[in-house]
Amino acid sequence: MKKSILRITLVAVLCITCNQAFSQTTNISVIDSAATIEPKLKFGCGFGLNFLGGTNITLSPNLRYAISDKFNLGAGIQGSYTSIKDVQKTTTFGANIITEYIPTRKFTTLLEFAQLKVNNTRETPTGEVKDDFWESALFVGAGFNINNKITIGAKYNVLYDDDESVYTSPIIPFVNISF
Template identity: 40%
Template sequence: MIRLNQSHVKSVFIVLVLGLGIKIGHAQDFSQSKPFWDRVSFGGGLDLGFGNQTFNIAVSPSALYHLNEKLAMGAGISFNYAKFQSSKLYAYGGTLMTFYNPIRPLQLSAEFEQLRVNQRYEYLGANFEDDYWSPALFLGVGYSTRNVTIGLKYNVLYDDVDSIYASPLIPFVRVYF
């Protein structure tokens, strides 16, 4: 397993932002022709999970700024709560995202998420607490129809010990208005 430290995470993020700067330069005609609020979309996600002695809820509102018809960038916040047999997990933080539609139904995405994780669990009759930061860099592809995108994203920084996700590959549904 490849371990990336904070400097690697920052480097990957900087490369993504700089790479997108080239595309932003082509967005000026679109951005000047529409008022600011006509270029903003709001949306996000609401997740619920139930299982054998488990429960999970996640709320993730976000906003996107459309630089042109193909490129949008935005930010969001996240809150996750999970309860398993003898443990509870709270995770909260933020996300920076970029969506690119090279053709109408195809959406490519890059999302950098930084979550603060607070986990409390019981093991052999003793109570334990674990607090840490959990970064994720998702690269995704999806099928878009108007306001909805359905697809898969892959966490390139996935860590099977500290990640709050069960797998680096995650299906998603995005809705923006």
């Protein structure tokens, strides 16, 4: 009796297995094409805060064009306020050119050139000294992408000069939000 139950169970398992092994199934999935196509033109707004050695607040709206899935090219305007307590206050306004390389969906690298008009007021023992000049900045940076809308990272100013730069530090953290 035990042998017949074992044989029936074995035959049933083989039939089920063979049926699954030799049957053909076709899975058809419909992809919503509107959901998978990323827009070629994106508006973004970057902002940065830096409190190393002072205060630096930057706002930089930009427009970027996706050349491919991996490369973006864009331009924008940039404004910032920098303050070192009882030493100087600086406002800047200018334009920037941005290139982005996105090796993976979660990681972005960037190269950014900015040309800025600087208005600087320094406190000296003899009073305030005002300067107006142009400054160039070349940033190399990287950031983590959060759901393809937000990038959080840091950029390094290759042209930073401790004695003459408008920036308080060569490293500037940033957040860029894209629409």
